[in-house]
Every structure is written in structure tokens, then in C-alpha cells.
Amino acid sequence: MSFFPEVSQIKYEGPDSTNPLAFRHYNPSEVVEGKTMKDHLRFGVAYWHTFRGMGGDPFGPGCAVRPWEDGTDSLDMALKRVDVAFEFMQKLGVPFYCFHDRDVAPEGDTLAESNKNLDAVVKKLGQKQKDTGINLLWGTANLFSNPRFVHGASTSCNADVFAYAAAQVKKAMEATKELGGVNYVFWGGREGYMNLYNTDLRREFDHLAKFLHLAVEYKKKIGFTGQFLIEPKPKEPTKHQYDSDAAACVAFLRIYGLEKDFKLNIETNHATLAGHSMHHELTYASSYGMLGSIDANRGDELLGWDTDQFPNSLYETAQVMLVVLNQGGLGSGGLNFDAKVRRESFEPIDLFHAHIGGMDAFAHGLKIAAAIRKDGVLKDFVKQRYASWDSGIGADIEAGKAKFDELEAYMLKKGEAEKNSSGRQEMLENVVNRYLR
Ligand code: XLS
Ligand code: NI
Ligand code: NI
Secondary structure, eight states: OOSOTTOOOOEEOOTTOOOTTEESSOOTTOEETTEEHHHHHOEEEEHIIIIIOOOOBTTBOOOOOOTTOOSOOOHHHHHHHHHHHHHHHHHHTOSEEEEEHHHHSOOOSSHHHHHHHHHHHHHHHHHHHHHHOOEEEEEEOOOSSSGGGTTOSTTOSOHHHHHHHHHHHHHHHHHHHHTTOSEEEEEOTTOEESOGGGOOHHHHHHHHHHHHHHHHHHHHHHTOOSEEEEEOOSSSSSSEESSOSHHHHHHHHHHTTOTTTEEEEEEHHHHHHTTOOHHHHHHHHHHTTOEEEEEOOBOOTTOOSOOOBOOOOHHHHHHHHHHHHHTTOOTTOOEEEOOOOOTTOOSHHHHHHHHHHHHHHHHHHHHHHHHHHHHTHHHHHHHHHTGGGSSHHHHHHHTTOOOHHHHHHHHHHHOSOOOOOOOOHHHHHHHHHHHOO
16 A cells, blocks of 8 residues: 555656656765765654644644544554655655654553553564665654643653653663664753743753763663764743753763763754854864764744754755765764645645755755865865964964963064954855855
């Protein structure tokens, strides 16, 4: 039985193709900088948006047409949805997917029942992975939908909720390990505050760190070798999320001695919500060796919330791929489309259009980034711009050989600093535009 009878395998047809159900840039076996596009990009489909999203918003229920759904959150429906998901992913030709525990299996009346449901679905997911060769990029636990998490999970004022969250993450990690997941993600969910009058901020941070330490301990205990990732987001659902941006996450991890056990999963729309560009967040994380994976999406320039749209800007995908190539790849990470079709795009085929566009935007961005790197124009400019640090007084400062006394003596003798040279921002922006084709 086919759930997408109108779609066959999506193929690469080249840049001139006008077929909306073909790739114009994503050619999985094409080699860029010595590696296939497939291995550079490591695309993943987000189970929650693509197979659970029905298009609901605060003003009305979802109206997506999903002929296979029976309107229930039953275990049978969950098992059937696995078939839908794998047919979709196989036709699209993605190597990975990502899920929350509660996306793939329904929550039961008790924790034990929820665990049993998850076991049943994991068994089927494992079988499908084997049949198709599609793998798990990361698993995670939904610690935000159920009303018990109203005050957060590990940062809840209610210690029982911390215990519940721990049990849930323990199980989700086991499921991820069982499915050969190569990462495990911690996104803060409701870990943050709405109001400081009722919040013991320091105690909540301590509890968040305690929770992550326990997770690291358990990871070692069961021999799970996937990479742990923290996903920064500044707000929504809470007014202030504790993992607000890359810099805050790195600081938090270091304060609590967790920096060796975690990297970051950076999401475009979260970067912009934090008042940063994606380029900034990636550059920051990468500079400190902390960029592990990417949630690929985009916001809307005119809307101030997490709209989770599919990526389509070549400027942005080229910037992302520049950072990724500059750091030698994402390792176990990948590009997960944490993105959803608009409520108005309610037909199943829109799921294909959305992912094809996102994949093409990144494949195109990869080619642009590789071309920029090949010519070395940005790299050369930056190298030249900092040349004063490569010898003389600059090299002495970096090597710790010049203290304030020596620096004063040096400047007194010299009288005035060397002339500055132009940053040439506009010229460089023009240079980048040259590659956007
Ligand atoms: C929500 C987050 C979430 C994480 C996984 O804004 O992006 O979807 O990626 O829990
Ligand atoms: Ni995300
Ligand atoms: Ni998000």
C-alpha cells in the first residue's frame, strides 16, 4: 500500500529542470571537496513536524489533509505512521530522521504504559531502518507537552517532575541507543521562567546541570556512544529559556563542568529569535569546537516567533555551509529540517515540495561555499587583515612575552600606532554575491 501514490522517487535532474518534484542541486553522489553531497549534508526529517504536524495554530485547529490518519493517537495509528514516514523518507532520499519519544509513540496512562508503547514502535522503527538503510540522526524526549511539565522539567519547582523527566530521558536514550542513533538532543522545552518573582533562578540552573550530569553518567553506564547536544533557544514557550544562545550554553556548560560531554545543535530560527544571525551562532559555536549539528529552518523577517519555515535563502545556506566546511564537517551531526509546511499548504505533496526546496537550498549553498573557499578570497583577506599579529609586537603579545610595561615602552618609542586599513565590507559582500549563481 502506498501513502504517496502520486510521487515516485525524487531524482536529481540538474539546475535547468523545471520539474517541481526533482532536485536541481542535490545530487547525493556528486563529490564536493572530496566528499559526496550526501555525506556533507546528512539531511534528516523531523518526525514531529512532518508526520505529526496538522497545521494547528492559536486561532484554529489543524486542517492538513493526511488520508492515512484516523484521528486518534492510538498505538495502531503510531505503527501505521511508521510506514508513512519511511515511504516518505525513502522517496525523498534522505539518510536520517529525528524524533521525540512522544512523536513516534503515544503517551499512556502511566509511565510504564508509555514505555511499553515506545518499545513497540521502536521495534518497528528498527525493522524499517534495516529495510531502508535510513538511520536515526538523533532522538530526544518531549518534556514540555504534558501538563505535568507546566513549570518545566528538570527546572521544575516540583521534585517529582524532575524524577519523571529523568525516567523519560533514560528511556528515550535507551531507545536512541537501540536504534543506533548517532546523537541525542536536549532542547530546553519549558526550562526557563515566565516571572522572576516566583523563581529561584540559581536553584533551577543547578538542577538543570544536575540533570545533565545524571544523563552523562547514565550514558556511560549503558555504553551509548552518540554525541550529546544542547539546542539553544532564547524564548518560547517561556519568556526566558535558560539555553538562550550559543554563548550562554557554552558558559553554562563550562560553569558546571559539562563542556566535554556536550556540543550544540544550532537552529536558524532560534538564532534569529535571539537577535543573532545563524552565521553568528554557528561561528561562535564552531570557534570553540562546540558545533555538533544543525536544525535547518528559517523564521519570517516580519514575525517574531519560531515559525519554523523551510530554508530557502542561498545567502544563509551558503554562510552555514561555509562554517561547516571551515570546521571540516559536522562529524556525527547533520542538517535536520526542524521545519513545517505552512497551514495553507495542506496537501501531502506539499511535504515533498518543502523538503525538496530545503535540500536544494543547502546543496546549492554547499556548492557556493566550496567555490568561495576554492578561491580563498575571504580567507586571504582575513589573514591579511590580522597580519600585524603574525610577527613583531603582535606575535609577542599572543605569546605572552609582552606585558603592560613592555607595551608602554614600545608605544612611547614608536609614538603612534600604525595606520589602520579599510575593512572593505562592501567589496567583500560584492565578492560573495559573485558566487551566488
Ligand atoms: C523547538 C525545538 C525542538 C527541538 C527538539 O523549538 O526546535 O523542536 O529541536 O526538541
Ligand atoms: Ni529544533
Ligand atoms: Ni524551534
